[in-house]
Amino acid sequence: MRSPVVPEAVSRPTLEAVATRAGVSRATVSRVVNGGYGVRQPLAERVRRAVAELGYVPNQAARSLVTKRHDAVAVVIAEPEVRVFTDPFFALQLRGISKELTAHDNQLVLLLTEGRDDHTRVARYLAGGHVDGALVFSLHLDDPLPGLIHDAGVPTVFGGRPGWRDRTGTPMYVDTDNRGGARTAVRHLVGLGRSRIAHITGALDQTSAADRLDGYRDVMAETAGGGLDPSLVVESDFTPAGGERAMRELLGRRPDVDAVFAANDLTALGALRVLRERGLRVPEDVAVVGFDDMLPLAEQSDPPLTTVRQDIERMGRLMARLLLRGPSALHGTSVPHGASAPEVSSAPDRSSGPGGTGPAARTPGPGVILPTTLIRRASA
Amino acid sequence: MRSPVVPEAVSRPTLEAVATRAGVSRATVSRVVNGGYGVRQPLAERVRRAVAELGYVPNQAARSLVTKRHDAVAVVIAEPEVRVFTDPFFALQLRGISKELTAHDNQLVLLLTEGRDDHTRVARYLAGGHVDGALVFSLHLDDPLPGLIHDAGVPTVFGGRPGWRDRTGTPMYVDTDNRGGARTAVRHLVGLGRSRIAHITGALDQTSAADRLDGYRDVMAETAGGGLDPSLVVESDFTPAGGERAMRELLGRRPDVDAVFAANDLTALGALRVLRERGLRVPEDVAVVGFDDMLPLAEQSDPPLTTVRQDIERMGRLMARLLLRGPSALHGTSVPHGASAPEVSSAPDRSSGPGGTGPAARTPGPGVILPTTLIRRASA
DNA sequence: ATGAAAGCGCTAACAA
């Protein structure tokens, strides 16, 4: 189904028109428009004047037809859940991506998917050669999209570590150091003297959730008196309501719990609410740590939330950079696997400086892992 | 600056290839691909088979070059502030837009702007004839963008009532009934027996804020003992921090205030925090009403927020529809100016049914105004 | 109903 024709803007001047007006050939105008190499100053000047006078703007369709480039990148957001839309995650990624693409004169084509039908639509679009590459988010373990996208033959970078096994050599991706961040969070709780530390997980079909759980287990296993107590782990789904449910269940089976590491801030907020309603004090009775540093929520909860910050906008920027420039985009950025940026900051300093990839992005294989920072507030 | 060439996907089959394979002319293939009118069944069938076997996908650049259509719409978000990114407003609009565009086989090209430089970039892009139309958001009174966009000669629909005077006949727009919603909110407070009702405004260079203020004034002026008391109006900026500041100032000059209508939920949340910190009970001492029904914030504040809901996703859908189909998109939807949907719902029923434009969209002139609903929770 | 042919506006050899 095609939509009815939208009234067309008045016909714009063409290369030809500019050429005539400047008294040169189309080729010369083309050269000037594309950087002006190999054109003598005075001529170039004349052409530029003609361009300005006529208000000439190149027709991108014509250009793409011959260059086979589009200077456009698709952003694919698979979003079976509303969750994506209730947290700023999405918007921040986009902002980062947009900045980077803009800096390279690329356009951002947004492809939102709601269900299976949309998947084939997206695959067709990518196969149609409208864009030079794709950035893909929010994948779940069983998602068919990666396969379809691969078949479309478009260069792709994934947001978040893909959870499926290689059909095609591991794809490029950018992710947060979920496991490391989780460790930092749990260690912080341990450092506070807590010993019955629970974890409310995210949706475990997403690698971010699985990795955070792993990080939790790492620390619990190595902790004195250690050994993993499965009764301290409650599976949830990244939502506030899920957090409430999980916290209730947790209090049911472990009334002695003295700390909770929640898979994200939204979940932590749900937990906080249940704790308050039960008359338990935070952090005195139960310390709570979240993940994301989602503002303003994390700052303004009661009490303000101690949480693991990830630099979401930077993730977006990096994904775009990787797609546009290839792995070399990371030069001067990657560091040896063990190294890391300071993991705790007490000041909620949000800026990581514009532009740069920032410190300590780790690159194991085709993936780039961004570091996290523990933000201490009142809840733990 | 153009980015380095991204590796090109392997060359896709062309119309020509399909034609050869099916043993017909390019024209015939073209006809089949575009609906197949005037092609006999058996031939059409042969062509379709060839298309499938070759995995043919039409080259959109070539097509656009001749049709001068792009089946693409630009979404322009002028965003000098971070605010846009901390509330789901943006994402919900996009979702609505995306759904509608998808239903019409149109692509969504996202143009995010951070500052003046970006404005000219956007204008150039629109003038470049890449898209069939534009949807534009987040304008402030002094924004140069509308002028530039108009000059670009692209059909445009604005999100939110434009605040500037006509250079060009009033533009099409879709807006929430900000004034009516504000009235409903304030009347609700009056109905609760409150008489010293304050208003914390939004950023008054945006029409949404100005209109909500007007709605507040409407009711205050008509209320017994009425007369507008300027000391009850505090200017703010739609942010939580701004809400806190405003609430403090308000309590300074009017310690007797017994109700607050905040220009949005974020602001209301800030106010709530200050009230709590001063030991004032909500709603017993001071009733609070917000605007937006931003979830999950509004539901999960303490106490849960009574607020004026606007259907943001529907706004987006309508904008897209208006752009694609023109004003006739509203047939069967517009109602006489005075009419309105039920203004109060007690159940937080979010669904307005998929697809339809829903009830009671008002269309004064070139604008479409969507109704609001008061959602009663604990705060008022 | 089908095919032949003329471009859409641009870039990129190749000539001059």
Added chain:
DNA sequence: TTGTTAGCGCTTTCAT
């Protein structure tokens, strides 16, 4: 350095 020319892949008259 500048101009000439041949397409890029598709749609669309115009013949047949």
